[in-house]
Amino acid sequence: MRKIGIILFSSLILIFSFSCESANPFGGPVYDTEGNLKIDSLKIAEYLLTTPYDSLYRIHDPSGVVVIVQEEGTGSRPRNNNVIYTNYVGKLLDGTVFDTNLENVAKENDLFVETATYNIFQFPLGSTSSIQGFSIGFQRMRSGSKGIIIIPSPYGYRNQENINRIPPNSVLVFEVDFLGMD
Numbered sequence: 001m002r003k004i005g006i007i008l009f010s011s012l013i014l015i016f017s018f019s020c021e022s023a024n025p026f027g028g029p030v031y032d033t034e035g036n037l038k039i040d041s042l043k044i045a046e047y048l049l050t051t052p053y054d055s056l057y058r059i060h061d062p063s064g065v066v067v068i069v070q071e072e073g074t075g076s077r078p079r080n081n082n083v084i085y086t087n088y089v090g091k092l093l094d095g096t097v098f099d100t101n102l103e104n105v106a107k108e109n110d111l112f113v114e115t116a117t118y119n120i121f122q123f124p125l126g127s128t129s130s131i132q133g134f135s136i137g138f139q140r141m142r143s144g145s146k147g148i149i150i151i152p153s154p155y156g157y158r159n160q161e162n163i164n165r166i167p168p169n170s171v172l173v174f175e176v177d178f179l180g181m182d
Contacts, residue, residue: 024108033154037064040152040171047093066138066150072143080126083182089175098165133155149174
């Protein structure tokens with residue numbers, strides 16, 4: 001009886017030791033958030049040194065997101081689940097425009113799609129309907145503000161390769177006009 005107990009106990013240990021999930025259940029490398037934040041912080045620091053922006057002030061969020069306020073709004077700061085309304089132009093650090101909700105900017109940068117609708121972009125703050133860096137950046141701005149949000153790759157599109165016009169691990173720069181919120 002004691003042998004059976006030992007065999008069952010040993011079997012359970014073997015089963016549990018091999019059934020534990022690895023950090024990436026699909027195999028392959030695990031995304032290195034901390035490593036990419038370190039790399040991106042150097043890229044952002046260099047970018048800020050070489051790219052002059054007129055600003056009232058800058059906010060360096062602990063996440064690594066940088067908010068450059070160019071025009072201060074008079075509204076309050078949003079909270080999670082507030083719906084944000086904004087116009088934006090998304091760029092890479094080299095100035096290449098990769099996305100916008102403004103038709104004239106899309107046309108100027110060969111991004112215009114005849115069947116697309118160019119409306120004010122709206123998203124609930126803290127939701128997954130936009131990149132995480134948008135929520136981090138807009139939380140630091142007042143409604144009615146205009147500015148720049150610089151987003152490290154872990155809070156943008158990470159190392160995804162299927163994003164049109166955005167290379168993997170890209171720092172993103174958004175010119176935003178925070179129109180309002182609900």
